[in-house]
């Protein structure tokens with residue numbers, strides 16, 4: 001996820017039970033122009049186990065060239081972003097715009113596939129709009145060209161983040177068994193994820209926003225309903241401190257560390273009482289040490305308070321996939 005899934009966050013999620021992660025979308029042109037910031041986005045932590053680097057772009061040769069560069073970082077796979085609905089990306093023909101003309105996709109996939117040795121994977125939406133649902137067609141083309149798996153966000157591009165992910169469609173596509181498939185969309189709680197995991201035709205499930213507010217969602221999804229295990233505010237604090245360590249290993253730019261921790265900590269505080277006030281305090285504290293003190297005090301004072309997230313309200317209804 002853009003501006004979220006950098007190496008420290010991905011490592012944290014792997015350690016908290018996530019079976020594999022994908023980087024934020026990285027511009028193939030930025031890679032090819034040797035843009036320093038873009039290359040930083042390809043960083044992989046040495047302890048990350050199952051990480052894919054996701055590239056976006058509209059030009060097959062530029063994508064192939066960037067994929068070769070990305071492969072040098074030793075990812076487990078290279079993923080193509082074909083789900084991003086954002087105008088800046090789509091207007092240049094990248095992201096979900098690639099779903100508009102499946103006739104060019106065979107060539108697009110095979111050019112990139114031929115350039116690399118690690119598996120090639122794709123992340124798509126169900127289609128461009130409700131009149132052009134073509135996820136099965138795209139999956140068939142991908143299979144022909146040796147793409148390893150397809151992850152599908154159960155919305156169309158025009159839907160953006162509105163409405164609900166269409167799990168009926170996702171399950172139908174998965175049942176066809178065209179190629180290994182990862183289902184994605186609206187798995188916001190451990191209970192929903194567990195329920196889907198126990199009943200799905202998909203080979204795997206992908207979670208985007210859920211772990212932002214509940215970093216324990218992967219572990220909780222594997223619990224049985226009557227397991228008596230509870231992750232407390234103190235457990236959250238431990239995760240936050242670990243995240244800070246990983247951020248400090250990743251960059252020496254204090255401002256980046258501050259901005260990243262601040263937003264993630266506030267997301268993690270969702271569902272606890274006093275979160276609005278806490279948010280204000282976090283965003284008005286100018287330095288990292290002060291911000292960590294505010295966070296420590298907040299989580300510490302919560303004791304063993306359970307978390308109650310209101311899932312009826314939209315959360316982060318916008319993004320790059």
Ligand SMILES: Cc1cc2nc3c(=O)[nH]c(=O)nc-3n(C[C@H](O)[C@H](O)[C@H](O)COP(=O)(O)O)c2cc1C
Nearest residue numbers: 001002024025153185186207208209318319320321
């Ligand atoms: C802030 C934000 C950034 C995102 N960035 C990416 C991205 O870089 N690549 C991608 O494939 N999907 C991206 N997505 C989409 C998610 O991967 C996922 O498909 C979508 O949020 C639906 O899943 P969820 O309901 O579990 O969040 C992003 C979503 C959000 C909210």
